[in-house]
Structures are given as structure tokens and as C-alpha cells.
Amino acid sequence: MIISVTSLKGGVGKSTITQNLAVCFAHAGFKVCIFDVDTNQSAIHWSGFRPDEVPSIPVVGQPDGIELSKNVKIMSKDYEIILIDGTPSLNKLSSKIILLADLLLIPILPSGLDIWAAKTFLERHHEAEIEKEKKIPAYFLMNQFQPNTNIGKEVMEVLNEQQIPILKTTLKSRTAYREAVIKGLGVIEYKDDKAKAETVTLFNELSKIIKKL
Ligand SMILES: Nc1ncnc2c1ncn2[C@@H]1O[C@H](COP(=O)(O)OP(=O)(O)OP(=O)(O)O)[C@@H](O)[C@H]1O
Ligand SMILES: [Mg+2]
Numbered sequence: 001m002i003i004s005v006t007s008l009k010g011g012v013g014k015s016t017i018t019q020n021l022a023v024c025f026a027h028a029g030f031k032v033c034i035f036d037v038d039t040n041q042s043a044i045h046w047s048g049f050r051p052d053e054v055p056s057i058p059v060v061g062q063p064d065g066i067e068l069s070k071n072v073k074i075m076s077k078d079y080e081i082i083l084i085d086g087t088p089s090l091n092k093l094s095s096k097i098i099l100l101a102d103l104l105l106i107p108i109l110p111s112g113l114d115i116w117a118a119k120t121f122l123e124r125h126h127e128a129e130i131e132k133e134k135k136i137p138a139y140f141l142m143n144q145f146q147p148n149t150n151i152g153k154e155v156m157e158v159l160n161e162q163q164i165p166i167l168k169t170t171l172k173s174r175t176a177y178r179e180a181v182i183k184g185l186g187v188i189e190y191k192d193d194k195a196k197a198e199t200v201t202l203f204n205e206l207s208k209i210i211k212k213l
Pocket of ligand 2: 038
């Protein structure tokens with residue numbers, strides 16, 4: 001199972017979500033690894049800080065994306081779950097990341113700018129499905145959601161009208177996501193119960209989706 005976490009905008013939480021999901025899969029007993037296609041290689045740094053007592057998560061650094069498909073294929077012989085931490089640019093590499101995926105996750109922030117980027121993403125996703133001659137299941141994931149703000153509600157309304165569904169689980173803005181990463185941890189291995197609970201909820205929702213694929 002190849003899960004690509006991608007977007008057309010930077011700083012939406014791709015690396016944070018990739019790392020936290022990888023930790024959930026590892027604790028659930030899956031063999032999981034990450035492909036870090038991000039130019040700043042944040043997953044590699046994060047993985048290097050993981051303490052000995054938590055499951056180790058191998059990260060393949062691949063900032064240029066050369067031979068990405070071949071390398072992903074090789075790793076998928078040994079790993080049940082491959083998470084690709086995507087790049088935010090609109091280039092060939094981002095198309096490759098979409099094409100490779102069995103499941104796509106598109107984090108989005110509650111902002112008008114993100115909605116515009118999401119619409120461009122939908123076109124890219126549609127082109128990829130035509131090229132692959134196959135559906136590529138994709139879900140938006142609202143990150144740093146502020147449920148009681150007008151922008152939060154408006155963005156949700158616009159997303160609900162798009163052809164790609166939005167996951168029921170939303171992630172709030174929490175310091176734990178920023179702190180856990182420095183220690184090489186996922187939030188389920190950290191001390192904030194609310195961050196832990198929403199990440200487990202996200203993992204459970206995704207697990208149900210994966211079972212149906
Ligand atoms: N739910 C959250 N609550 C608080 N901070 C968050 C949350 N999600 C992400 N962040 C923080 O927002 C910043 C951007 O997140 P991240 O690096 O995961 O985004 P990205 O999409 O991978 O960015 P890039 O496009 O640069 O690779 C980071 O400082 C991260 O710690
Ligand atoms: Mg990143």
C-alpha cells in the first residue's frame with residue numbers, strides 16, 4: 001500500500017502528517033517506511049532523532065525523485081506501508097507522486113489560498129487518473145482546523161462540494177505536533193492526550209478506508 005501525502009502548497013502539514021501516520025502504522029504492527037521527496041528532507045532529520053525505545057521507521061531520502069517509482073517498487077517488496085512525503089510544487093515529480101499512490105492524502109489549511117491550490121490539485125489528480133486509466137482514491141485532510149471561525153466553516157463548505165471527499169477527522173493546531181517532531185516522536189508517543197486522540201481517530205478512519213480499497 002502506497003500512501004502519498006501531497007499538496008500544491010508548502011507548509012500545510014505533509015511531513016507532520018506523514019510522520020505521525022507512519023508512527024501509528026508502526027505501533028499497529030505494520031512494516032512501514034517513508035520516502036522523503038521533500039527538498040528539506042525533514043523526515044530524515046526526524047527519523048534520526050527517534051529514541052531507541054520506539055519502533056524505528058526507515059526513511060529513504062529522495063529529494064530529486066530520480067528513479068522514485070523503481071525505488072518504491074523495490075521497497076514495497078519488504079514494506080507493507082510506504083508513505084511518500086510529497087513536494088509542494090507543480091512539476092513532473094508531483095505528478096509521479098500522485099500516479100504512484102494507491103491512496104492520496106491532501107492536507108489543507110483553513111485559508112482561501114489553500115482552496116485555490118486545492119482546485120488546481122483537482123485538475124492534476126484528474127489528469128493523473130486519465131493517464132493511469134484507473135481511479136486514484138484521494139481525500140482532503142483539514143489540518144490546523146479552527147472549527148469556530150468563519151473561514152474554517154467556509155473552507156469546509158467549499159471542500160464538501162468538490163469531487164474529492166474530505167476526511168471526517170480534522171487535526172487542530174497543537175503545540176504537541178511541533179514539539180514531538182524535535183524528539184523524533186509521533187504525537188501518539190508524546191504527552192498531549194488531545195493530539196494523541198485525534199491522530200488515533202485519523203488512523204482509524206484511514207484504516208477503514210484502506211480495508212475497503
Ligand atoms: N496540526 C498542527 N498543529 C501545529 N503545528 C503544526 C500542525 N501541522 C503542522 N504544523 C507545523 O506547521 C509547519 C509546517 O508543517 P510541515 O512541515 O509538516 O508542512 P509541509 O507541508 O511538509 O511543508 P513543506 O511544503 O515545506 O514540506 C511545521 O512547523 C509543523 O510543525
Ligand atoms: Mg514537508
